[in-house]
Amino acid sequence: MTAFVIPLVVMNGIAVIIFALIMLLKTFVASYGSCQLVVNGSKTFTVQGGTYLNKALFENKVYLPSACGGKGTCGFCKVQVTEGIPDPLPVEEILINYKDIRQGFRLSCQTKLRSDISIEIPEELLSIREYRGVIRSSDYVTRDIKRIGIHIDEPKDGLDFKSGQYLMFKVGEGETRGYSIASTERRQDEVQIEVKLIPNGLGSSYLHSLAEGDELTFFGPYGQFYLRDTSHKVICVAGGVGLAPMKPIIFETLLKYPDRDVELYYGVRTFEDLYDHDMFLRLQANHPRFHYFPTLEKLEETVASTYAFTQGFVNKTLAANLTDGDKSEAYLCGPPLMINSSIKELVEKGVPEIRILYDKF
Amino acid sequence: MSLALIVLASAITNNIALTYFLGMCPFIAISKSLRGAAGMGLAVTVVVVITTTVNYFAYRFVLVPLRLEFLAFVVFIMSIAGIVQMLEILVERYFPSLYSIFGIFLPLITVNCVILAVSLFMVLREYTFWGTVAYSFGSGLGWMIAITAMAGLRKHLAFSSPVKNLGDAGITIVLAGLMALAFLGFQGMLA
Numbered sequence: 376m377t378a379f380v381i382p383l384v385v386m387n388g389i390a391v392i393i394f395a396l397i398m399l400l401k402t403f404v405a406s407y408g409s410c411q412l413v414v415n416g417s418k419t420f421t422v423q424g425g426t427y428l429n430k431a432l433f434e435n436k437v438y439l440p441s442a443c444g445g446k447g448t449c450g451f452c453k454v455q456v457t458e459g460i461p462d463p464l465p466v467e468e469i470l471i472n473y474k475d476i477r478q479g480f481r482l483s484c485q486t487k488l489r490s491d492i493s494i495e496i497p498e499e500l501l502s503i504r505e506y507r508g509v510i511r512s513s514d515y516v517t518r519d520i521k522r523i524g525i526h527i528d529e530p531k532d533g534l535d536f537k538s539g540q541y542l543m544f545k546v547g548e549g550e551t552r553g554y555s556i557a558s559t560e561r562r563q564d565e566v567q568i569e570v571k572l573i574p575n576g577l578g579s580s581y582l583h584s585l586a587e588g589d590e591l592t593f594f595g596p597y598g599q600f601y602l603r604d605t606s607h608k609v610i611c612v613a614g615g616v617g618l619a620p621m622k623p624i625i626f627e628t629l630l631k632y633p634d635r636d637v638e639l640y641y642g643v644r645t646f647e648d649l650y651d652h653d654m655f656l657r658l659q660a661n662h663p664r665f666h667y668f669p670t671l672e673k674l675e676e677t678v679a680s681t682y683a684f685t686q687g688f689v690n691k692t693l694a695a696n697l698t699d700g701d702k703s704e705a706y707l708c709g710p711p712l713m714i715n716s717s718i719k720e721l722v723e724k725g726v727p728e729i730r731i732l733y734d735k736f
Numbered sequence: 737m738s739l740a741l742i743v744l745a746s747a748i749t750n751n752i753a754l755t756y757f758l759g760m761c762p763f764i765a766i767s768k769s770l771r772g773a774a775g776m777g778l779a780v781t782v783v784v785v786i787t788t789t790v791n792y793f794a795y796r797f798v799l800v801p802l803r804l805e806f807l808a809f810v811v812f813i814m815s816i817a818g819i820v821q822m823l824e825i826l827v828e829r830y831f832p833s834l835y836s837i838f839g840i841f842l843p844l845i846t847v848n849c850v851i852l853a854v855s856l857f858m859v860l861r862e863y864t865f866w867g868t869v870a871y872s873f874g875s876g877l878g879w880m881i882a883i884t885a886m887a888g889l890r891k892h893l894a895f896s897s898p899v900k901n902l903g904d905a906g907i908t909i910v911l912a913g914l915m916a917l918a919f920l921g922f923q924g925m926l927a
Contacts, residue, residue, distance in 0.1 A: 381804065385799075397825075468769070
């Protein structure tokens with residue numbers, strides 16, 4: 376009998392002692408008073424010391440972008456600390472370059488508040504809000520891409536965004552994922568996104584599992600990838616589900632700018648991956664200023680369409696059809712390989728590099 | 737065996753990273769930058785000395801008198817996990833600048849097998865108390881030497897072009913093998 380009891384008592388005794396010591400340290404050592412948090416020199420919050428900067432900002436309704444859920448791997452939540460700059464952590468040295476580290480840029484998810492702190496964030500981040508919506512529709516447009524329509528319930532004045540920007544969806548406790556706004560029609564209380572199912576992907580499998588009537592929470596709008604107010608020709612280069620942010624860009628250009636041409640270069644793997652093909656063909660027929668160049672990587676004999684597709688990669692179609700590169704600006708969204716090869720092609724065609732905007736995923 | 741000999745033997749001739757190939761995961765992963773490698777090495781050294789000393793007392797004065805030597809694994813793992821957490825809290829509160837150097841490595845150390853291995857070797861080799869301290873310090877120091885040397889080599893690797901498919905981690909393992917061969921040269925230096 377004692378042969379069983381003694382080991383158990385010893386093991387549990389040691390575990391309890393260690394646990395008690397940790398709890399004691401947590402209560403008496405790891406407690407920091409309250410700190411002043413100043414944002415952009417104008418807003419001052421009093422927050423509990425010992426919390427992370429991103430959590431403190433979140434509680435005060437300042438929503439920084441984040442794709443990794445505060446693990447310090449995406450680098451989106453970078454802020455500039457102007458007063459009370461903490462020493463950089465090794466994770467930050469990987470994601471932020473040396474010059475920025477010296478100027479006080481830090482990851483807000485890695486910065487623990489131990490004393491008063493002042494930070495600078497881009498002014499537009501202060502206008503980001505939390506939205507609550509209900510799913511109105513969720514339909515497959517290809518075998519793995521779902522188009523999800525969301526009705527915005529809260530706040531009542533709805534969502535105002537720039538064409539090409541994205542929203543961060545809450546997909547789990549503390550986890551958010553970004554998806555581009557894909558609405559063709561601009562409405563304050565409705566928004567559409569397009570989600571490609573990635574096997575074992577946290578965000579896409581969550582959003583694919585939602586049905587009509589389910590509620591969801593998101594933040595936005597984020598991103599420097601939006602239609603610029605110029606008079607240049609708009610060149611959209613999209614790969615796969617990268618088509619999503621192009622739709623607001625195309626429709627806004629056609630509606631708002633009577634003298635800007637739009638060209639859409641759209642590359643997918645096979646005919647089955649192609650979506651909104653008919654819509655763009657109709658748009659091309661109705662709008663002389665819109666030109667549509669779909670490209671299939673693999674062209675099968677049995678394609679159920681009479682359209683004469685180009686076969687190959689998008690950059691090949693770009694090379695063959697793009698003119699007036701120096702009077703154009705380009706918007707690219709798709710996988711990195713496609714973006715890199717297309718940027719090379721665009722530069723060769725004379726598009727200035729500062730007018731090439733892209734969103735890699 | 738004098739204490740200095742134990743330190744030298746465990747740090748150089750029986751280097752824990754290069755002769756036993758223990759703690760390989762952080763050895764490959766954290767040796768990308770010199771600062772990070774030095775921080776990790778320092779953290780391992782500090783933690784290994786503290787945990788092995790605590791484990792020495794737990795083993796000698798609790799487990800052996802009660803004839804519970806078979807519980808050594810469980811007790812060692814529990815004490816390592818607990819001590820690492822306590823250290824993290826203490827360092828963060830009282831040495832914030834030190835925390836910024838090896839703060840994030842501390843939780844990683846919980847699963848670094850060097851720490852457990854040193855405690856287990858301590859039992860196998862039946863060191864005295866000061867022998868234990870010297871041995872654990874030497875092992876931590878040896879691991880730190882190995883990882884900082886590797887980080888220095890990898891800095892040069894950035895300017896060379898190894899075989900394409902050998903990539904980053906692959907060539908690092910080859911390098912570790914070559915370093916181990918070089919350390920073999922120390923064998924026999926200390927009888």
